[in-house]
Amino acid sequence: MDGTTVFLVEDFQPLRDSMANILKLASISCETFSCPTELIESFDPSRSGCLVLDLQLPEMSGLELQRKLSEAGCQLPFLIISGYGEIPDVTMAMRQGAIDFLAKPFTPNIFLERVHESLVKDSAERERRELLASTRAKLDLLSSRENEVLELILEGRLTKQIATQLDISAKTVENHRSNIAKKMNVDSALQLVKLIAEFRMVADRHLR
Numbered sequence: 001m002d003g004t005t006v007f008l009v010e011d012f013q014p015l016r017d018s019m020a021n022i023l024k025l026a027s028i029s030c031e032t033f034s035c036p037t038e039l040i041e042s043f044d045p046s047r048s049g050c051l052v053l054d055l056q057l058p059e060m061s062g063l064e065l066q067r068k069l070s071e072a073g074c075q076l077p078f079l080i081i082s083g084y085g086e087i088p089d090v091t092m093a094m095r096q097g098a099i100d101f102l103a104k105p106f107t108p109n110i111f112l113e114r115v116h117e118s119l120v121k122d123s124a125e126r127e128r129r130e131l132l133a134s135t136r137a138k139l140d141l142l143s144s145r146e147n148e149v150l151e152l153i154l155e156g157r158l159t160k161q162i163a164t165q166l167d168i169s170a171k172t173v174e175n176h177r178s179n180i181a182k183k184m185n186v187d188s189a190l191q192l193v194k195l196i197a198e199f200r201m202v203a204d205r206h207l208r
Helices: 013-025 036-042 062-071 087-095 108-139 144-154 159-166 170-184 189-207
Strands: 004-009 030-033 048-054 078-082 100-103
Touching: 004 013, 004 036, 004 108, 013 030, 013 108, 030 036, 036 062, 048 062, 048 108, 062 078, 062 087, 078 087, 078 108, 087 100, 100 108, 108 170, 108 189, 144 159, 144 170, 144 189, 159 170, 170 189
Parallel strands: 004 030, 004 048, 048 078, 078 100
Antiparallel strands: none
């Protein structure tokens, strides 16, 4: 996945270097950090990828670091690794949204599988956010009357039915339909319905 990076925070250098090498051999870009402050000071929340955080770190725990980054706008999927994880730690990590809690020592294959899962999730989430932002921007271009016409189109109403319900001429309805299509960048009513249906489905999932 071009442009994606694994941000690895591990204070034990031999393990940090080993994990970085595993990622390098798998052609996965990686940036390593020995403590939370190093990542916090350089982190750009707009970058894509995932976080791999040791649970026991200097200054703060990996879970505390993830919360701090999240408060700063980071939405990256994350893995927690630990050689001393207790059940409450695992529970907290999963509640916080971790892809997985990996107990040391773990195999390279398991590590790479979880990293790949995290990167795929990040890519999918970015696509969803882009769809939401793009479609919202287009919908914001519609006038109040065009929104009324749009809702009736989504209900499956024909031009004459819309004209009757809104007490306007069929020609005016056709003009509104044409404007809606241009603003929404679609070529047909079917494309329009599919676009709005997908947008609302993604928006609904995003709010859960």
